[in-house]
Every structure is written in structure tokens, then in C-alpha cells.
Amino acid sequence: MKLTNSIGAFALAATLAMPAFAQDTKVIGVSIPAATHGWAGGMNFHAQQAVDRLEAVYPQLDFVLATASDPAKQVNDIEDMMATRNIDALVVLPFESEPLTSPVKAVADSGAWVTVVDRGLAIEGIEDLYVAGDNSGFGKVSGEYMVSAMPDGGKIVAFRGIPTSIDNERVAGFEAAIEGSGIEIIGMEHGNWNRDDSFVVMEDFLSKHEQIDAVWASDDDMAIGVLAAIEAAGRDDIKFVLGGAGMKEMIARTRDGDAMIPANVTYPPAMIATAIEMTAVGLTSTAPVSGTFVIGSVLITQDNAAEFYYPDSPF
């Protein structure tokens, strides 16, 4: 994990955003997408946990947590927080970059502290703190693992998520990493980060291709659908399936040495907790927290899997 931060910017931001602190109760708004798939479910869990923990630690802080099922709802949530709760800081994981940019900018312009998580806004420099997942890094680490696991090259099929910039960055990173390695992507379809969709797509890939050496499922939900389809077809040409994001069941199988799931790549949903915690620290102390904080993607193999297994998390 690397921390790129700019202390000068923080000093300026701190004086603007927090003219009077520690006196009265401060309100932190947290706006995140609803739990529509496994990763988002984990993210919701961590957000709730962070809020509960921090409310106990900092009695002078109040939290407002809102989950949105689409970008328009998220815009409404943020506007409501501004209008009715008079928030001093906003932690937002934008559903999509474009539609959320101007509402979040309005929050920043009002003088409140803004922390953006995971995906960036369309205009740079709005947020005080950016806690980012590294999507092209996620793709790159996945691709590099593929290359190392298949030194002689081979044929793979790849699964994409819901068409978004996140998905595009991951796939671009992956494709760049396997460039020239002899690994050929013979099929790529959207599994929409959904088990059922991925099951169906994998069934059809298996009908279409006689020989598949490995699968880049890119997400553990999709990996579960893929594995079920492979098992049902009884095919043994596929050596392994590489998922991603570190779902606990999948981490456990890697840890226990399941040959089909030899590795995983992190994209921790707990990054939302990091962001909330840093915002709370920023609002209650003079510690420097502004800038960009990139949470890199790490390769998990059997050797280090135990470190990444969180038994309490739903994800």
C-alpha cells in the first residue's frame, strides 16, 4: 500500500473545511451503492462496522449512512444530507463518476470535507481525500499471475463485469499484462458480477470451445458460477479459474490448496472503512490525511491466504 499525500494541500483544506472544530457535534455523511452483488455487500458491511465503531470512539461525531440502488438515488441522498443534516464531511463511493461529479462538487463548494472512495470523479481536485482502488493494477496483477502460471501460453476465456469504467480499466490492465506471453483470450463476455449470468455464459463457452486451459473470472461471484458450470460439464481441460476481490469462501479454498482456485487478487471492500476512519481522524485531529491514498491489489496464493481470511465478513 502506498500513500501519496500532499501536506500543503491538507493545511489549506483543513483551514477552509474545518473553521471551528471539536466544539460541537460534527456530522459525517456516508453515501454508498446498495448491496447488489457480493463485493458491494461486503463494502456495506464494512461501512456499517466502521460507522458503529467510530461513533463509539468519537462521541462528538454523528454519522448518516445512505445506500443507493442507482446513481439518481445517490444524488438525491447527497442532496438530502446537505439540506437536512448539514453535514460537515461526506464520504462517497460514487455509483458512476459523471452523474455524481457536480452534486459532490456542490458539497465541496459548501465548505464541507469530501472523501471520495474507489472510483474518481470526472473532475480532479474536488475531493480533499481520495481513497482509491487500483483497477488497472487489479487487472495487471491478475494478468501477471496468469503469465506466471502458464509459462507456455494457452487458451483462456475471460469474464467482464457490468460495463463501467472500472471494468474497462481492469480488462485493459489484464490485456496489457498478458501481451506477448502466448496466452490467447478466445472468448470474452459480460458475466455482470453475477453468479447466474456467469454460469450461463460459461456453459455456452464450454459448448463453443473444445479446449480451454484457464478462466479469468475476474471476480469471485463470477468464479462461483464458472466453477459450477465446469463441474456440471465434467470437463478436465481447464487447469484453474482466477477470480478476484477476495471473497472469504474462495480465500479459504485457496488456503486449503484447491487446485482449481490457486490464487486470488484483492480489491478489498474494506477500503470504505479506511476512508471513513481517515475522514473521522481528519475531522477530529490535526493529523494530516488529505491527498490520494491508493489501496493496491495484492496477489493471494496458498502461502499468504490465511492473512486475508476474515471470518466475520459476509464477503
Place this chain on the structure above:
Amino acid sequence: MTEPLALSLTKICRSFGPVQVLHDVDITLAAGEVHALIGENGAGKSTTMKIMSGYLAPTSGVVALNDAPVSFANSQDAEAQGVVLIHQEFNLAEQLSVEQNIFLGHEKKRGFLLDKAAMQAEALALLARLNCQVDPSARVSDIANADKQMVEIAKALSRNARVLIMDEPTAVLTEREAEVLFVQVERLKAEGVAILFTSHKLDEVKRISDKITILRDGHVVSQGPTSDYNEDQMAEAMVGRDVSSLYPERTVPVGSDIALEVKGLSVAEFAHDISFTLKKGEILGVSGLIGSGRTETMEGLVGLRSSTGEVRLNGEVVHLKSPQQAQKAGVCYLTEDRKSRGLLLTKGMRENLTLQCLPDFTNYLIDQKSEDAALTKAIEDFDIRAPSRDVAVGNLSGGNQQKLLIAKVMLADPDIVIIDEPTRGIDIGTKQQIYEFIHALSGQGKSIIVISSEMQEVIGLADRVLVMRMGRIAGEVSGDDLTEDKIVRLAMGLDVNKEEAA
């Protein structure tokens, strides 16, 4: 109004599939003349009118305007040339204003915007020409039927109609409303409009038409100046047989047992404290003005509406809370509104016939063989005439629909049948048949209640008549008292005994 127009049909034939419905029909509508087209339901009147107005093309023959052959591409084309058909069911958008309806589809515009002022003015002028007082900005759903008819005519005139074809224009009008219409027909005639209309009311045909064409089974059976015919002659030509004795004589005497006794029946808002009895084999007429609560009372009796009061069948108290219970107890109600409550117009005859007692034809699965047998029997018993067995019921003529509706209800084998408006919109030949069915049923010992707005019908058919007024029974007449005058007096709330006072 531009030059007058005459429309003629020469040797027109029309077939639907294998069925030929018009045979060499010749009709000429002259400008400034009112032409009546009469015939039984299914004689081909509608088809003839549709061919005149571009809704249908003839299979063979010539349609000519001022002696020049034309072939209308569709009804809009015919309207553009001055020929307009006014349908029996009003073709108006109920939620729009009178003015909006008149100009619907050819609104006047100024640039992109509607020219409301010009349309208002012209609508007023058109309505004034028809001597109609209705406000052009009134919503059509709020105006009276007669005014709707006038709006239809104004709509036709706004399209510069010179040949006006009206399908039963008086069917939905009261007598007074019809009077207003006739005055306007005279006026249009004087302006040189050629008018053709159809009607089952022969007295009105006699009064306002100049010429008559009589159709039977798709053939013109008689044609000539109206002055050459009296009503009986018209009826005979239409039916092809003697119809002087429309109502059958009672052959089986009314029974003495009381089949139905109703005490203090009330239906909220519509009927209050209704009590009457019905004997076995009796035909009881129920008369009264429209809105007097006749239909609602009977619907309350059979559980179609919630009601209070005591009902006894053969002396035993019954609670008929739903039509299912009533049917099980042997009481069936035959609606006045066969099109929207009686029959499934998009379904075939078989489905309609057995709908009321489908469980009788079902033994895990529907027994289609016995359904077909039942239909065959119904077609025979009730003389239902249809082009084929699987025709959609909506395509049958009104009379045949009514016969099917009766057959359907009788399939449930009720002891007591309530028939609401048994012959509304039906030609005279079929009427006579339906009266015979009703008498035959009473002869079998079934008790029958007939609700009718036609005074002649209740008098001719019933043994005894209840007259309703404002949700209550105003009186009962029978025997020698059973006259039109007595019934009207009761229905209007006048003193029955002061006959001379009128």
C-alpha cells in the same frame, strides 16, 4: 355547401369468404331526398351502408357519385368526397369537448398552433344551423344523447357532407329527442343533402322518409316511394311472412303455486321496499321509465348487487348473495346489455353458450363433444343463424346474439328467468320469435319476469305488469286495466283514476 351530390349503387354484390351477403343491390340516393333502408337484422343493411361510405369495397358492381363511377380507397376518401357515415354507436371522444370532437382529425391551425377562435366560431355556426343549443366547450360525456347525435351530424357537416348515411340514428334517443332529430333532417334535406337512414321503428320510417328500400337476405325485395307502403306492408316485406299477430296467445293457463315471493327488497340508492309475488308459469312484466330502478331491483334479487329483504322460493326463505347462489337456486337474470355484460364478443358461440354452466360440461376436462351437441341443439331450438359455428359472437347480428344469450341462460335450466329488455335493437321477425320462446317457456311451467321499456311489449307479453317509479313499485295492472295509458300514468306519478283529466 357546394353542389348537391347523388350517390347510386348498381348491381352491388358482396361476399365474406364463401358467404354472399349482398345480391345485385340497386339503390339511388337523390339530393334533397330522405331514403329509408329497412330490413331484418342480418339482411345486409350495414354492409350496404359500409359500401356506400367507403368502409368496405363491393365484390362486384358500381358505386357512382353524380353518375360517375368511383371507388373509395377507404372511409376518409369517401368523406373527402362528401359521403359520411354516422355509426349507430356514437363515434365521439367522450372526454373531449363538443368543439374538439367536431374538428377531431381536421383541426384548424394557425401556424403550428390550433386556431381555437376560428373553431369555436365555426362550431357555433354549425350547431346553430342544426338548431342545437349545446355549448361547444361542453364535454361530450356531459351532454344528452340527442345532442351527441347532433354533434355527430355537425361533425359530418364540418367535413362538408353532401351524402349523409345514418345507422339507426334514433335507436338511443327518446321520442322527444328523436323529434328534434327529424326537424334537423328536414332542414338538411331542404339544403339539398342526400340522406339515407336505417331504423326498426316503422312509424318513424313512414313519417320522415321519401323513399324506401327493403332488404331481405341480401336482396332488394321492394323499393318505392314511402307513400306506397303502410307499416304492415313494410313488415311483411321485411320478414317475408304475415306478422300481424306479433304476440302469441296464452295456451297454458298460469299456475296457482307461488314460485317467488319478494318482501321489502331494497337496493341502496336504487330500490326501496319492493314486494311482489310470481306464480308458476306466469309472465310478469316490469315497466317504468329508464332510471326507475327496474334493472337494479332485479340485479339485487339475484345477488349481482347487495340488497336487503326477504326472498322466498316455493315458500322457503333463500339468501341469494351471488349470481352463483341464485343460479343454484334456479333463478337466472338475463342482462339488458348483451354486448358488454351478456356475451364475450371475441369468443365463439360454443364458449359463450356454456360459460354459465361450464361445470355441467366438465369432468376434470371440458367435454367438447357434449358442448358441441349443446350448441347444435341451441341453434335448432332458438333458430340461431350464423355464417359458421366458430364465428366470433361479436359478428352476429343483434337478434342472433339475443337468441344465443337466451339459449345460454336456459342451459342452466332455471325455474325463474328474469329477462331485461328482451328485444332491444332487434328486428321485428326475431322479436316475434323471442316472444314465442318466452311463451313456450311459460308453457313449460317456468316463471318469467320481463323488464321492458317498450310499452307494447309488456302489454302484449305479460299476464300482469308491475310499474316502477323512483325506486318503488308505483302500482300493478292486469287484465282489462292493462293499457298503455294506465302504465304511463303510474310511471309518471299521475293519478290513475282521473283518466278524463288528461
Place this chain on the structure above:
Amino acid sequence: MAAADTNPKPTMRLDLKVLGPILALVVLVVIGAMMNGNFLSAGNITNVLSRSAFIGIIAVGMTFVITAGGLDLSVGSMAAFIAGLMILVMNGLLPVMGVGWPLVFVGMLTAIVAGTAAGFINGFLITNMRIEAFIVTLGTMGIYRSLVTWLADGGTLSLDFGMRAIIRPIYFDGILGISWPIIVFALVAILGEVVMRRGAFGRHAAAVGSNDQVARYSSVNVNRVRMMTYVGLGVLVGIATIMYVPRLGSASSSTGVLWELEAIAAVIIGGTMLKGGFGRVWGTVIGVLILSLIGNILNLTDGVSPYLNGAVQGVIIILAVILQRDKKAEG
């Protein structure tokens, strides 16, 4: 006009209303076979039929609801909720009953009972409370979707691994090489077709959908017929869920998303009238197969950008319906 013949003549009419959906299906099969040699392989056919089964079983029930003039938007989230409930019940009773078939039967029973209850609730609100079907089922759609998210704590409900091994054959095994979902779908479809065509209930549903006033005046218990269509649909959603859970052994808030629209689309493609009054179950089966085949063919071919899958599906749905329209639109 002549009196009708006393003997019904069998009329042979090959109109597009009947042929339309079949034609569309045949065209799709031909295209699929030309695009990929494996399309007609037993494996692929089994895949397509099995995955059609969930929507198919639900769509058969939906055919009755729509024929009777109703609509049910809640079936997708109802399926997700029932799946979640079924998994929770089986996981919860596992310590008591142990891994084995008795527990599977308890799970099945849970699904059927929950489906019946859910259908009854929809039906009750629509018939007895007289609320628009669209609004009622839009409401219950949101309710069930939220409930399953809540049950799963925002994540995924997973069946115990031991149970998963026991229950798995319900989706993947079968008799004579035909998998259970296909068998159940076929049975439901045949039963549905018979009831629709030859049963008093099917006739009554069509009568109610065609004109509920006529049905009421004809002594048909309109409310009961309506209610039974919703209850029947609920039971079928339960059966579909019994087929669904064994496949992946999990349920989440993304389970069954948009199933309701796929089921409704299948019903309409099959020639049932959206405004009610006429329905045919065999058409619905063909509609379901058409929808599944489109996805399958798009996955098997490379020509079309996956971004355009929805567009291709939309075009084919519209074409299938155009093929069977009554007549040229007037006006």
C-alpha cells in the same frame, strides 16, 4: 345468411397468428446451427432447455394471470426471496435433521408453502382490496427484493456444502439423460396447456380477462378465478425455485432480477394477449425458448459486440410479435 351447419367442420387455417412464434423459433435454430457446429449438440440443447426451465415454469403461471386480465411484476423478487428462505430453513434445520433427503423435502415444502402464501397475498390485495395489479405487484416486488437482501445481510446466502452435494442432482441429473428441470418444465407446460385449453379454469380465466362483467353476469366467481391465477403462479414460482437453488446453492439480492419481464415477454411472444381474454401455454413455451436461444446464440458467436446483446434480443422480440399481429394497424 344461412343457418350454421349442424356438424362442425374441421377448418385448416395456417395463419401467422399460430405460425409466427414457431417460425421465429425455427429461424433462430437454423441461424444457431449455421453459426456454430456445437449448437445442436446434446449438451448445448440440454443447457438451453435446463436454463429455460425457471423462467418457463414461471411463465406458464404468468400466462394464466395475463389471460385473466392481470399482471404480476413480483415473480423475480419472489423467487429470490423464496430461494433465500429455502436456504435459511435448510441451513437452520441442519443441526436438527442432519444432511439428507428429509431436509431437502423440508426445503421443497418451504418453497411451495412460501410461493402459495406470496401468491395469495398478491391475489388478496388485487381481488378483495381492489387495488390495481400493477401497483400491488410493483409493491410486493420491492418488498421481496428488500427482504432477501436483508435476510442475506447484503451478501449471499449459501447453502451448507454438505447439503449442496445432496441437492445438486435436482438441477444436474435426471432420467434417461433428460435433466429434472426439463422434465418438470415439460410436465408443468403440458398440464398448463391442458388446463388452459380443456379445463373449466382456463375457460373461466379467458372469460374473466375478456370481459369480467360478462363473466360475473354468467355466474362465474370472478374473484376466485383471479385469486387462483395468482396463487397458481406463486406455487409455480416455488417450484421454479426448487429447481434453481440446487444449481449454485446460493441466493442473493441479484437472484431473479428481471425474471418478471422475461416471463411477461415470453407470454406475449407466445401470442397471449397482454390485455387478457386469450392465452395459449404452448406459445409461452416457445416464447421462453426463443428468449433463451437468443442469449445462447450470442454467446456462441463472435460477430456481435456483447454490448449489443440487449438490442438483438429487443429486435427479435418485436419481430416475433409483428409476425402474429392481428391485421395492419388502422388509422
